[in-house]
Amino acid sequence: MIHVRIETEAFDAGAELDKLSGLGIGAIASFIGVVRADGGLTSLTLDHYPVMTERALHRLAEQATERWDLSAATIIHRVGTMAPGERIVFVGTSAMHRAAALDGCAFLIDALKTRAPFWKRESFGDGRSNWVEAKQSDDQATARWD
Template sequence: MEVRIALDPFDPGAELSGFSAAGAGAVVSFTGVVRGDGGLSALEIEHYPGMTESAIAAMVEEARARFGLTAARVIHRHGRLDVGEPIMMVLAAAPHRRAAFEAAEFLMDYLKSRAPFWKKELGPGGETWVAARDEDEAALGRWGGAT
């Protein structure tokens, strides 16, 4: 199980190719990319080193226990990211496909709503901090006791 908070870009293909999933029958990967919605030109992402990794590691451990993961990797960028750049990646390996898909979704829902990141959108109207969205909270709520 691995959590990496990265300032530098990562290569999703290389990450998937180098992912060790011994004993798994399924590997699911998801890569989130910065969208250019509404003229967005970039995101700036801040976090508290140490706290962010610890919080995400706890959620990865919860996913491992819930879904029987044999391996997992979460990568999330910080700093300035331009439209089209990968912002995050989740890799989940499990004995069976359903568990791998559910674990990846669980981790993505957690990252979107609870991971301690602060995002600022840069666009034609200036800079705007991104507020929590009701639909992200609802997505996390489907997992019951997720923290």
């Protein structure tokens, strides 16, 4: 079961975990990304390429489901403007056993950082604002799953 959402509103992580638990499968793993207050950051704005993003996230969820025999994979990614402490992304997986759920979840968060068309813009209290540069460490994190 694959569930992908891209939305501006905040999501209810507990409700998403409940949906995964309701399947009655043995293991659930989840990851939640939160806006960091680094260096006086006051807001983070996420831009994306709507139709392509949805396709990319579906494809990644399908890959994870197949590779780790997941019973479910959920990806929720927010777009628009968020304040420090707000949740940006939710990845949840369920499988018969923990290793598959954990690995599938780790793969999804690594892959969506490098393979889905999202861009972050940071704004700071002193008026500065800039696009976040992609990190080589993120590419390396994704490559370890190849």
